[in-house]
Amino acid sequence: MGLLSNRIGRGSLKPGDHIYSWRTAYVYAHHGIYVGNDKVIHFTRGRGQEVGTGTVLDFLLLSSGPAQSQPCSTCPPIEEGHGIVSSCLDCFLAGGVLYRFEYGVSPALFLAKARGGTCTLAVSDPDDIIVHRATYLLDNGFGCCNVFKNCEDFAIYCKTGLLVVEQGIISQSGQAISIIGGPLAAVLSTPLCLVTTNVYGMTARAIGVYCASRYAADIGMRRDVVKVAVEDLSQ
Template identity: 85%
Template sequence: MGLLSNRIDRDSLKPGDHIYSWRTAYVYAHHGIYVGNDKVIHFTRGRGQEVGTGTVLDVLLLSSGPAPSQPCSICPPQEEGHGVVSSCLNCFLAGGVLYRFEYGVSPALFLAKARGGTCTLAVSDPYNIVVHRATYLLDNGFGCYNVFNNNCEDFAIYCKTGLLVVEEGTIGQSGQAISIIGWPLAAVLSSPVRLITNMYGMAATAVGVYCASRYAADIGRRRDVVNLSVEDLTVRLATGRLQVVEAVGATPAPTISQ
């Protein structure tokens, strides 16, 4: 792994790896769990789950599903369902480059990788547990897809750590969602600096606010999470104990009822 890139070769893939590939001119990446035998389990906005923010962001973020340039002889056609699917590696990458998400990184490395959605301070569970969670959710689903609260990166992070965000109205585990929201927020918070400093000072302040918000919101530091077994998660979804809550300007996302 390098400081600037998490790019890897296919030969270095191992079952339980959290992998991703950039989409839409590096605006958004699609994430999944490699389970071996050239298969990736991932959470999509597939048929029957075409939901998003209801804003112009959906134009940029609608690339989360597998999109092979030609029909695949290995992967079956995607049917309506709960959104968790298994694809071959080629379909998952959709012509993109393969990257591996890093776990248990140091705070210094985390802040050096300014782009969210590439690493976390949280530590991964053993590979067999990760693969078990992913295959279990392939059969049982991961709730309703939501770009900011319950997306493909949230799915992969849950499979790797068992951690789930539990507070209503908060952003999910996704580092790239934090990044998408973080830069505009940092610009707004730093705007008063225009009155007391120059453009360079304002830019430095914005970067500082952005880095601090990313660090505080990382799944490895948050306090609004629980460690939930995949079996318990599925039972809660099936019985309604994971309630679907409407968020303003967004589609429903699952949160744990109190």
């Protein structure tokens, strides 16, 4: 792993890893928690809900639920709707490349990774606690349907136990912020751009607004988050 890529080999996997694989021409990624024995626990939603941007962009993206050209002999079919499921690693990757999400990165590294949904400033909990959260939610579900808006929200909760106090329309995941961040940055920086016609200055301002929005929205920087025991989510 490094500045340019979080790609890893299967031999590097260990239980408790937050992994992901890109979908739809690298527009967004599907995230899950590797729990060992070639199994991944992850959260899936149907078409129009998977990314969780709360905008029309969601409806332009296909569901990231695992799919293979040949039926899998070990994984049960994924039902319509949404929920927490367990799949083998091959079904989870759906022919894609394996990446590992990074935790506890420095602010410099976080901002250097221009694409959201690959790392966070938040610190991960111990691996055994992470696996417990994922398996507990798989077995017991969760009480509120709005707790997780997409697969990255689920994986980040399993790794940190953190939830945003006020759940909004838009997911707090890095990739949701990244997808809408570019257009939003352009809009927010428009008043600043009116003072100059220099294209480089306009671009620099838009990038600055985009980076600031990503940094402020990261789960590791937010002050409106609480640590929630996994047993409380099933109430």
